[in-house]
Amino acid sequence: MIVTTVAALFAAASSANGYTLVVDKPDDDGAEHTLRWAILQSNARGGGGRIEIDPGADPQRPLVIQVNxxxxxxxxxxxIxxxxxVAGEAPRVVVDGTRIVDDTTTASCPAENHVGSGPNVRSLQKPGLAxxxxxxxxxxGLEIRHFCIGVLLLRSHDNHIHHxxxxxMVGAAGIMITGDDGTAAGGSTKGLSTNNVVERNVIYDTGDGGECxxxxxxxxxxYNVFFQSSPNTVSPRSxxxxxxxxxxxxxxxxxxxxxxxxxxxxxxSANDVTVMGNIITNSTYGITAAGNGIVVKDNTISGNRMGVGLTGTSRATISQNRIFGNGQPIVSLPTSAGGTTDPASPVRLGIDLGIDGPTPNDPAGSCADGAPDCDTGPNELQNFPVLDAGSHxxxxxxxTLRGTLASRPNATLTVEFFAGYARNVAVLGEGEIYLGAExxxxxxxxxxxxxxxxxGSPFRDGTRGAFFTATAAAVFNTSSATSEFSAPLWLSR
Structure with a gap:
């Protein structure tokens, strides 16, 4: 719906003036038919037209615009x-920043306050397109390389960055979307950075792939692809x-x-976030969150050190995902933001409330009225279910999975059930196949x-033994909050 609406607005804007500016020169001297000339012309005309960058007829020769x-x-x-x-191939139009950014060092991309540099500081420096x-x-349809930021959307709205x-990049991000107010302190604006769509891009080796x-x-x-090809690139894994x-x-x-x-x-720092249908792999932490109203659903989160971790007073629904094969011995570089640099860290769970390793259930008698589960923290440290030996x-x-759940009195909760071929690398339970809910x-x-x-068999492949787990989710102040995975139960047939 959003993409359709934005496309309609673009069509309306283009029809207002209807001009087309053709760029077919690699030079950056401001002459006619250069990209610099086209942007200046479009701004002066009040917009509403097109800038078409034509690389020519030879498919083997890209048009490389090295900006001065x-x-x-x-x-x-x-x-633009x-x-x-051509679908599946790299764009034939390249915007290159090697003449203004030294991509062998993050020092080319300093922080706004000149303290630090690179992807893990506040910076609006040296974008390819802004x-x-x-x-x-x-x-x-552009390849953008060797800047501090690939595309910057600053206090801007209803933009569409695609294909x-x-x-x-050796600076802040591949694609940065921000409402930064431009002051020395770097405050937030309201209602200016909104309704933007970033889709079907390939973004790699940029420190942060994107920012919001x-x-x-x-x-x-x-439908974007974000990856860091090596932890030892100039721009550290972020x-x-x-x-x-x-x-x-x-x-x-x-x-x-x-x-x-x-x-x-x-x-x-984000509320009312939907994370759906993504694949997250080979990272220290798959997802970390500290906001409210977060929904993590139908994702595949595998091969990370930790799957999903919540901190502070975060509230998140973590539902119907494939979370498996985590617990890997992956650590972040010391220069990275987030993750962990401690190889002995216990943070190797599929779901980790507190990002501090397994959280035991709060026992009966822990509340003033004698009930269980009165501890607080991310997702209220919701107790997980316990599968028992009556399962078969x-x-x-x-x-058939049987068990108990100890939680707040007279509360309604959703219990989700999962199967997995194995426990994770840290020998802990996760959920590879979603079975259903009660x-x-x-x-x-x-x-x-x-x-x-x-x-019917969970795997549909003749497997005769598996580990089964469950999670529990309660509602607190209209926000659903999911537990960690239960201890895994081995069953065979």
């Missing part, structure tokens, strides 16, 4: 398109996408792929019993 200084900010609505893009205090701009390849910071709202990242600063809300991460980061997603797996494939209600003492039946 930063390009002008894009301040009026316009469509690299032409002759949309500033504007909106309704579409950028597609680009952004790589080898300082008042960014109603923004979607979908976040796939980082949301930091105040006022970030309504962010959606849909069907992206993240690999090789300290955190696939670091949602330090029949020869015909039917699985709604349970605790009694006055805070205890519920349950029996869940799944018909």
């Amino acid at each position: 200084s930063l390009l002008p900010n894009i301040t009026r609505p316009v469509v 398109e690299g032409k002759h893009r 949309v500033v205090d504007s909106g309704h701009i579409e950028i597609s 680009n390849v952004v790589h080898d 910071t300082r008042g960014t709202t109603n923004t979607t990242y979908q 976040q796939g996408v980082e949301c930091a600063g105040e006022g970030n809300a309504g962010i959606r991460f849909l069907y992206n792929w993240f690999s090789g980061y300290s955190d696939g997603l670091q949602l330090n 797996w029949e020869a015909n494939g039917t699985v 709604t349970v209600r605790t009694n006055a003492a805070g205890v519920a019993t349950f029996t869940f039946v799944s018909h």
